[in-house]
Amino acid sequence: MKVTFKGDYALKAVLDLALHYNKELVTGHDLAQRIDAPIKFLEQVLLDLKKGGFVESRRGNIGGYLLSKAPVQITVGEIIRFIEGPTEPISCVRESYSNCTDIHRCVFKKIWQRVSQATSDIIDNVTFEDLVSQVNAGRQVLAYSI
């Protein structure tokens, strides 16, 4: 699995929206500043996240974005897969891998499947609620240490 800037922005955006869940709308402008992303690029990412059903929006003055589900119902894996595609290191759609009569070539597939499964076991079991908790815990530590 490879994670591009787009995927990185998407994850950070969803986390930021999760931190504001059930509170206020978040404008693209504020979001872009906090996660340090170019606003016009982020807008496209947010549009994608809308199409994916993760995010809703309100237009016009005092508009903004919000999560369409509770953070506990969104996993990191869902976002990553939606933005980046399958987690497999290499796809078997390729010709060299598609004729599986030749065992000589297919020993590697099992490895990629194991890697893919191990990756999924991690990213599908982290919800944005978990991440919100981590951030809040970090903030408390900071508050105490001041």
Added chain:
Amino acid sequence: MKVTFKGDYALKAVLDLALHYNKELVTGHDLAQRIDAPIKFLEQVLLDLKKGGFVESRRGNIGGYLLSKAPVQITVGEIIRFIEGPTEPISCVRESYSNCTDIHRCVFKKIWQRVSQATSDIIDNVTFEDLVSQVNAGRQVLAYSI
């Protein structure tokens, strides 16, 4: 981790050489045919594998390639990392990840580290001897079923 054609070819090439280890040299031509790779592209990959110390070669008539170590001493992880680079889904060299004072941004790093570790646990524990065994086992099954 993403695996490109180059990495795919490299793995298949090393496996083929492992299947001929301590037997005969393998020419680039034969290798390219068996693993279905463009010969001129494969030659570059083999040169890289030479520089990495995985492969040796003999020039001239009746030349060819051979493994420089026993298959049991080469892991899939070594080859992949040498050809493709680090296994992390996303690198922390990026600016947005480099100022780790902001915890809000760093919650994802732990996830990528876990994915990276899980990947390593798999690919670093498969040697080409293991793969040779698998291929031979597959061949036996085929032989019996005929």
Added chain:
DNA sequence: GTATACTCTACTTTGTCAATAGGAATTATA
């Protein structure tokens, strides 16, 4: 000396990533 093979470097093509640009549509509110 010649056929066969590896070596080295440069080039091309293609596609993706990341960002940029500019406007169109929508909405609260003064």
Added chain:
DNA sequence: TATAATTCCTATTGACAAAGTAGAGTATAC
């Protein structure tokens, strides 16, 4: 209603890597 703020949509660009192509150069067995 005018206006400012905001999201929505599409097109374009620049940089870079992936994948393959090309051809001349070097070594070696026979």
